[in-house]
Amino acid sequence: KPKSRKLCQKVRSDNMNGNKREKPTITAIEVFLYIPNLIGYVRVLFTSASLVMMTCWPSHWVLAIVMYVASFVMDLFDGMAARKFNQSSEYGGLLDMITDRCSTAGLLHILSHEYGEGQPRYRLLFLWLFVLDISSHWCQMFSSTRLALHHKSSSANNGRFFLVRWYYQYYYFFGYCCVGAEFTYIALYVMSHIYTTSASLVLLNYVLMVFIPACAMKQVVNIFQLCSACYAVAEHDAKVKSQ
Numbered sequence: 001k002p003k004s005r006k007l008c009q010k011v012r013s014d015n016m017n018g019n020k021r022e023k024p025t026i027t028a029i030e031v032f033l034y035i036p037n038l039i040g041y042v043r044v045l046f047t048s049a050s051l052v053m054m055t056c057w058p059s060h061w062v063l064a065i066v067m068y069v070a071s072f073v074m075d076l077f078d079g080m081a082a083r084k085f086n087q088s089s090e091y092g093g094l095l096d097m098i099t100d101r102c103s104t105a106g107l108l109h110i111l112s113h114e115y116g117e118g119q120p121r122y123r124l125l126f127l128w129l130f131v132l133d134i135s136s137h138w139c140q141m142f143s144s145t146r147l148a149l150h151h152k153s154s155s156a157n158n159g160r161f162f163l164v165r166w167y168y169q170y171y172y173f174f175g176y177c178c179v180g181a182e183f184t185y186i187a188l189y190v191m192s193h194i195y196t197t198s199a200s201l202v203l204l205n206y207v208l209m210v211f212i213p214a215c216a217m218k219q220v221v222n223i224f225q226l227c228s229a230c231y232a233v234a235e236h237d238a239k240v241k242s243q
Contacts, residue, residue, distance in 0.1 A: 160225075164228050
């Protein structure tokens with residue numbers, strides 16, 4: 001009987017071990033080839049091509065802006081793909097943020113040339129929008145990384161200015177600010193290439209009336225995001241020094 005019990009226990013143990021599925025080993029190359037990351041590479045290509053055309057072949061401005069908008073819209077689909085195929089990754093988040101920031105920076109650079117010729121105040125305006133966008137997002141990423149948290153999580157933004165919390169907590173507010181800012185810049189670029197009074201120009205003026213408040217709100221959020229992130233890093237330093 002003892003031998004039969006041991007045999008049964010061994011068979012049971014082997015069956016349990018056999019039922020356990022080991023997690024497959026994922027390589028860096030496989031992460032690079034995740035579906036949302038492939039979408040991200042297409043975004044990079046579209047944005048790069050659009051900025052090159054805006055700079056070197058401004059006569060093709062319609063195709064350039066179509067490619068820029070397509071890259072912006074694809075930002076929605078890479079997130080959907082990441083959730084659908086369970087392919088979220090830190091690399092994907094990095095690629096997404098770098099693409100977003102560089103796209104906006106590139107378009108602001110183009111606008112500074114479109115509107116800044118003989119108008120230094122406009123050139124300065126677009127320069128400061130560029131600096132604020134980059135610095136606020138970089139500080140937000142740095143502060144959340146130091147605290148080992150995701151920069152959009154409620155934990156990372158706990159105690160920060162209410163507009164910053166709303167920005168990352170409420171998707172509609174986040175979308176209104178982001179879409180409003182980008183389409184303000186897009187509309188300004190298109191208007192710089194329409195020289196006659198037309199229905200298109202009238203329509204663009206109405207578009208700006210809708211989106212400029214969102215763009216302004218985005219800059220307010222960026223200011224408080226920058227200040228809140230810097231305060232969070234200083235507060236972390238103070239705690240470390242006090243230990």
